[in-house]
Amino acid sequence: MKIPPVKGTRDFYPPDMAVRNWIIDGWKRASLRNGFEEYDGPIFEYLKMFQVKSGDEIAEQLFSLKDRGGRDLALRPEITPTLARMVNQRINSLPKPIKWFSVPRLFRAERPQKGRLREFFQWNVDIIGVDDVLADAEVIFCALDYLREVGLGPNDVVVKISSRKMLAALLQSIGVAEDELDDLYAVLDKRSRLPEDTFEKVLAESIMDDEKRTRILGLMGVESIDQLNAMADLTEQASESVEELRRVFELLGVMGVGDYCGFDIGIVRGLAYYTGIVYEIYDKASELRAIGGGGRYDNLLGQFGGPAVAATGFGIGDCVLAILLEEKGLLQKQLPARKLDYFVACVNEAYRQAAVKLTMELRSAGWTASFSYKASKLSKQLKEASDQNATSCVIIGSEIENDQLVVKNMAIGAQELIKFGKFLQQCHIES
Amino acid sequence: MKIPPVKGTRDFYPPDMAVRNWIIDGWKRASLRNGFEEYDGPIFEYLKMFQVKSGDEIAEQLFSLKDRGGRDLALRPEITPTLARMVNQRINSLPKPIKWFSVPRLFRAERPQKGRLREFFQWNVDIIGVDDVLADAEVIFCALDYLREVGLGPNDVVVKISSRKMLAALLQSIGVAEDELDDLYAVLDKRSRLPEDTFEKVLAESIMDDEKRTRILGLMGVESIDQLNAMADLTEQASESVEELRRVFELLGVMGVGDYCGFDIGIVRGLAYYTGIVYEIYDKASELRAIGGGGRYDNLLGQFGGPAVAATGFGIGDCVLAILLEEKGLLQKQLPARKLDYFVACVNEAYRQAAVKLTMELRSAGWTASFSYKASKLSKQLKEASDQNATSCVIIGSEIENDQLVVKNMAIGAQELIKFGKFLQQCHIES
Numbered sequence: 001m002k003i004p005p006v007k008g009t010r011d012f013y014p015p016d017m018a019v020r021n022w023i024i025d026g027w028k029r030a031s032l033r034n035g036f037e038e039y040d041g042p043i044f045e046y047l048k049m050f051q052v053k054s055g056d057e058i059a060e061q062l063f064s065l066k067d068r069g070g071r072d073l074a075l076r077p078e079i080t081p082t083l084a085r086m087v088n089q090r091i092n093s094l095p096k097p098i099k100w101f102s103v104p105r106l107f108r109a110e111r112p113q114k115g116r117l118r119e120f121f122q123w124n125v126d127i128i129g130v131d132d133v134l135a136d137a138e139v140i141f142c143a144l145d146y147l148r149e150v151g152l153g154p155n156d157v158v159v160k161i162s163s164r165k166m167l168a169a170l171l172q173s174i175g176v177a178e179d180e181l182d183d184l185y186a187v188l189d190k191r192s193r194l195p196e197d198t199f200e201k202v203l204a205e206s207i208m209d210d211e212k213r214t215r216i217l218g219l220m221g222v223e224s225i226d227q228l229n230a231m232a233d234l235t236e237q238a239s240e241s242v243e244e245l246r247r248v249f250e251l252l253g254v255m256g257v258g259d260y261c262g263f264d265i266g267i268v269r270g271l272a273y274y275t276g277i278v279y280e281i282y283d284k285a286s287e288l289r290a291i292g293g294g295g296r297y298d299n300l301l302g303q304f305g306g307p308a309v310a311a312t313g314f315g316i317g318d319c320v321l322a323i324l325l326e327e328k329g330l331l332q333k334q335l336p337a338r339k340l341d342y343f344v345a346c347v348n349e350a351y352r353q354a355a356v357k358l359t360m361e362l363r364s365a366g367w368t369a370s371f372s373y374k375a376s377k378l379s380k381q382l383k384e385a386s387d388q389n390a391t392s393c394v395i396i397g398s399e400i401e402n403d404q405l406v407v408k409n410m411a412i413g414a415q416e417l418i419k420f421g422k423f424l425q426q427c428h429i430e431s
Numbered sequence: 432m433k434i435p436p437v438k439g440t441r442d443f444y445p446p447d448m449a450v451r452n453w454i455i456d457g458w459k460r461a462s463l464r465n466g467f468e469e470y471d472g473p474i475f476e477y478l479k480m481f482q483v484k485s486g487d488e489i490a491e492q493l494f495s496l497k498d499r500g501g502r503d504l505a506l507r508p509e510i511t512p513t514l515a516r517m518v519n520q521r522i523n524s525l526p527k528p529i530k531w532f533s534v535p536r537l538f539r540a541e542r543p544q545k546g547r548l549r550e551f552f553q554w555n556v557d558i559i560g561v562d563d564v565l566a567d568a569e570v571i572f573c574a575l576d577y578l579r580e581v582g583l584g585p586n587d588v589v590v591k592i593s594s595r596k597m598l599a600a601l602l603q604s605i606g607v608a609e610d611e612l613d614d615l616y617a618v619l620d621k622r623s624r625l626p627e628d629t630f631e632k633v634l635a636e637s638i639m640d641d642e643k644r645t646r647i648l649g650l651m652g653v654e655s656i657d658q659l660n661a662m663a664d665l666t667e668q669a670s671e672s673v674e675e676l677r678r679v680f681e682l683l684g685v686m687g688v689g690d691y692c693g694f695d696i697g698i699v700r701g702l703a704y705y706t707g708i709v710y711e712i713y714d715k716a717s718e719l720r721a722i723g724g725g726g727r728y729d730n731l732l733g734q735f736g737g738p739a740v741a742a743t744g745f746g747i748g749d750c751v752l753a754i755l756l757e758e759k760g761l762l763q764k765q766l767p768a769r770k771l772d773y774f775v776a777c778v779n780e781a782y783r784q785a786a787v788k789l790t791m792e793l794r795s796a797g798w799t800a801s802f803s804y805k806a807s808k809l810s811k812q813l814k815e816a817s818d819q820n821a822t823s824c825v826i827i828g829s830e831i832e833n834d835q836l837v838v839k840n841m842a843i844g845a846q847e848l849i850k851f852g853k854f855l856q857q858c859h860i861e862s
Contacts, residue, residue, distance in 0.1 A: 305433030
């Protein structure tokens with residue numbers, strides 16, 4: 001019986017796992033040094049958690065299942081609803097601001113494509129309880145702090161930033177009704193992925209009025225914040241949100257990551273729950289899907305039955321990021337090499353038990369240690385030690401009758417005869 | 432809209448996540464120093480992967496789901512079938528022996544009980560390609576190496592060891608047919624969890640013959656390997672497997688963990704695929720469910736469409752382990768404290784931008800650093816620094832006009848006025 005893996009999932013053999021661990025460990029380190037604490041939720045939640053506020057695309061791509069009582073569950077496609085649920089559950093006892101991060105495994109029931117799998121990891125960083133855009137800038141800094149650490153510079157990646165609040169104000173001043181906005185966001189979010197004429201056709205299905213449509217297309221052609229400021233007919237709300245956006249760029253400059261960031265009015269975000277600053281991170285050449293994205297979602301906690309609390313955060317997936325790191329030659333050379341502190345060899349079967357005993361003693365003292373399962377020739381065992389990248393090889397032979405053993409430095413090849421007890425003592429002190 | 436979490440799942444708030452990370456990091460460290468490499472598979476596989484060889488209990492408790500094409504999938508209840516699939520897929524290219532570990536998240540659709548949840552983590556350690564019981568002893572050592580490291584001694588935990596191969600030989604010599612064995616194992620596995628008379632009734636349903644049943648009950652009363660050796664009518668196969676079991680205990684003694692291990696003929700294991708040494712790890716007082724268990728499964732790779740390859744390994748879950756560590760007072764005191772290298776305070780709003788800038792510079796240099804979102808009084812910011820367990824608090828005030836700042840050692844309270852550039856230089860060198 002030979003059963004294949006499910007399409008769109010990954011088998012992490014040790015070399016793949018090393019990549020996954022290196023990426024995730026980097027995310028964790030960056031989060032911690034930026035003052036975030038780790039949390040996680042369950043892999044599945046009640047289905048309706050993801051149907052209400054996430055937007056149609058996510059709701060359509062859910063892996064659903066049932067529990068023993070027939071209740072509808074779903075594998076999580078994102079962690080933000082879980083975060084909202086968890087924070088709401090303890091809203092009164094959690095000290096604010098809440099600075100949390102997570103590295104959830106997420107699921108998406110769709111056709112697998114390059115950089116888009118059915119099962120993936122996503123770094124999520126959120127600040128809850130701060131309505132100042134300083135928090136938006138700080139989470140963007142955190143993402144860039146990681147990307148810079150792994151060697152991606154402003155020539156490799158770009159954060160394209162806009163504001164939902166500003167877009168809403170501008171669209172409303174054009175005459176789009178508030179209840180038309182959600183559908184329009186979904187259309188505008190597709191703009192960069194569609195040919196121009198296809199996009200205009202899709203837009204025409206949503207906005208019938210020719211003049212309104214022309215003004216929307218004109219708005220989407222705006223290329224700078226200055227151009228927005230120069231617009232004659234800005235409403236008060238629009239002006240305020242343009243000013244807020246300008247302040248985000250100023251803060252990102254102060255934080256030393258301004259060269260990674262640019263304004264892009266086309267950034268709308270597919271998710272339904274954003275309310276303020278929104279952004280997406282791309283490879284500079286725009287050859288790949290988004291590396292990640294995020295924004296402010298001040299209403300979500302309220303919509304999940306809690307009080308109205310300001311919130312902002314981002315998600316970065318592992319798939320596109322790994323492709324970009326690989327393409328830039330930044331992956332393999334940064335992976336930590338597998339290393340062995342001691343390989344314990346024995347000259348023949350008679351000393352095998354002593355080799356096993358010593359190996360376990362070294363491990364108990366905290367060293368990474370190995371031995372050979374086969375009573376093979378010493379030269380073969382030394383090769384095994386070298387294959388496993390051992391720093392030292394301990395050789396147990398007839399010297400043990402005089403309570404001695406040989407320690408070989410694998411890098412320079414030098415051997416030393418040393419008293420068993422002294423060797424052990426050293427190992428216990430150094431470990 | 433308020434949606435609760437699904438019963439039997441866990442929300443990992445930061446303090447819970449700290450426990451989970453501490454346990455899993457310990458598992459990983461122990462695995463690595465024992466020479467194992469990490470792997471992982473997908474969260475879901477085709478349903479039939481878990482229906483064939485895992486045994487009825489596991490098959491009945493599967494969370495099943497369908498992909499978009501209507502194919503039956505299941506959330507993994509264990510990782511061993513995935514391990515078998517992955518090894519089989521690359522059986523010719525993987526260097527042997529294969530020493531792999533994993534920390535999969537697993538799922539079980541059953542009523543949640545103490546130490547038994549619907550979603551949990553399990554440490555899995557396996558050696559593939561070594562038929563010598565040295566490999567069985569080594570994986571048991573690895574489990575104990577971890578348990579000893581976290582402070583659980585031979586008075587806290589016990590590994591109860593037996594042999595499926597031996598039990599099969601003994602049962603067959605009593606007259607149990609080979610095709611009756613699997614069902615009988617399932618019955619015998621329940622023995623320690625049932626009252627004696629209930630167990631005898633259940634056994635009677637499986638074994639009709641009174642004499643055979645009496646002999647089985649007699650066999651299950653055997654308390655030592657010596658008693659087995661003294662049995663007059665041992666078949667050759669039975670003798671061999673008794674000898675093999677004796678050697679496992681000898682090796683565990685050599686490895687320095689003999690005091691944790693005991694023989695228990697009642698250890699049978701629920702899973703259908705074991706073929707040799709089997710064991711379960713319990714709290715010494717036997718008040719909790721098994722902490723973990725494992726054994727040899729030499730036929731599994733073959734049953735999943737690969738060649739016949741020897742294999743042995745164990746699994747230890749996080750739930751019972753955490754309960755035991757908590758009960759023994761070993762949990763809280765070993766959790767690493769949250770710490771902050773620098774808290775950057777400012778004497779008033781005018782110096783806030785400088786505080787933000789410095790915080791980000793410290794983070795970029797690799798330090799854990801934080802600042803206050805509110806322009807609160809310095810005393811409040813110092814309290815915040817202390818709440819976050821900061822080592823130093825940097826205070827930015829009017830001294831910055833002279834290119835200076837104040838660094839306060841939070842442990843002893845001493846303050847130092849230092850040149851901005853010198854401080855930054857030190858930070859970059861030390862990080």
